[in-house]
Amino acid sequence: MNRARLALIVAGTLLSACVAAPQGSEGAVPAAAPAAAGALASVPSPPPPPSVSRPTPAPAPAEPARFVFSGELTQGGWIRGEVPRGTLSARLDDTEIAIGPDGHFFAGFNRDAEPAAVLSATLADGRTVTEQLTIAPRDWRLERVNADFTAGVPSESFMKRRRPELEAIAAARTAEAEAEGWQQNFIWPARGRISGRFGSQRIYRGGKEGSYHSGLDIAGGGGTPFVAPADGVVVLAAQEPFTLEGHLIIVDHGHGLNSAFLHASEIDVREGDRVRQGQVLGKIGASGRATGPHLHWSLMWRGARLDPLLILGED
Ligand SMILES: [Zn+2]
Structure with a gap:
């Protein structure tokens, strides 16, 4: 086996490791937040300083990685939007979604789509983001x-x-x-x-x-x-x-x-x-x-x- 082929296999293993990141890993990040808040709350806080002259440099909390989309969530319908920032690959149930250079995507729902569908994204940091969709049934003629x-x-x-x-x-x-x-x-x-x-x-x-x-x-x-x-x-x-x-x-x-x-x-x-x-x-x-x-x-x-x-x- 030559070196290039070995490298490919190793890369493949890493990729599948990312894909296989446990579902729970997503929850681990927000879970840390309440603990930190609790720690802060236990410290007696000094009276708030007058707010007039001081700029507030508090950094905005990082935006949660999520799908943003709109469309027709119904059988035979479609959605269009943006994948979470840092997405490497995304799927609608088992179907691969193409991602544009700016993170835009399109996905559609079959005529006989089941009522529940899942959008999922694998991020560059190994996390998985999922979004549950409810697909409305149609009253077919x-x-x-x-x-x-x-x-x-x-x-x-x-x-x-x-x-x-x-x-x-x-x-x-x-x-x-x-x-x-x-x-x-x-x-x-x-x-x-x-x-x-x-x-x-x-x-x-x-x-x-x-x-x-x-x-x-x-x-x-x-x-x-x-x-x-x-x-x-x-x-x-x-x-x-x-x-x-x-x-x-x-x-x-x-x-x-x-x-x-x-x-x-x-x-x-x-x-x-x-x-x-x-x-x-x-x-x-x-x-x-x-x-x-x-x-x-x-x-x-x-x-x-x-x-x-x-x-x-x-x-
Ligand atoms: Zn026809």
Whole structure:
């Protein structure tokens, strides 16, 4: 084993030692404060000096290391904010959070997120900071259909075509492009009637649940241009239509956040293009499996499906 490799292993051990810092270590610091206060209180204090002429050089107590954030603490929602000062790495439950050079971060909550989640940060001094989150459940729209659930087994010829499409989508969804769109206030990619909401689900005869709707459908009219809701990098642009998604575009907004746009009639961007918020990506269509022209917009953060309506600013 060479020296460099040994050094790496030692560094790795140190890092895991930091990560494994006991939960109690966080409490040890504040615990010292009451004891000190008690010691001070036991000393008879002289009468306070007149306060007019003396500057008070008492140092401000160090700010507690904590997460600061705002957003939508609900299923399909998100938060954006700053990690505690001195953070080396941070997680939402088991998912790694990307940290910007200024300590800013984004995290999202899946459609079926559990009611309790934990933000945690490992600090450079080895401490761990945790923050308990309460994720509000949503009252998802359920559509009861008087039909049997048919989980048709796809034919081998279909899967032969489908497999590389799924692989391309998975690769695009996990791409890590350098983009800053995750920090922006998102805008509507197109205007039109909302013809399908995120999270709605069909319930079949006998109570069998179908898969839920993974995005927001906007019936903007065939041929209407749609735009990037935030800055990003085009990580997939299907010039040849995919079987289900048709002409599909995926834009990486950075820090694990990305948008997919389905069923386009025309694509105006190429893979690798850097796009700005408001830039035209393509035209609304009905390519792939669609009953009529509409834009299906789905939003994901590190495998969690988010509700696009929750990230759109008020307007
Ligand atoms: Zn849809």
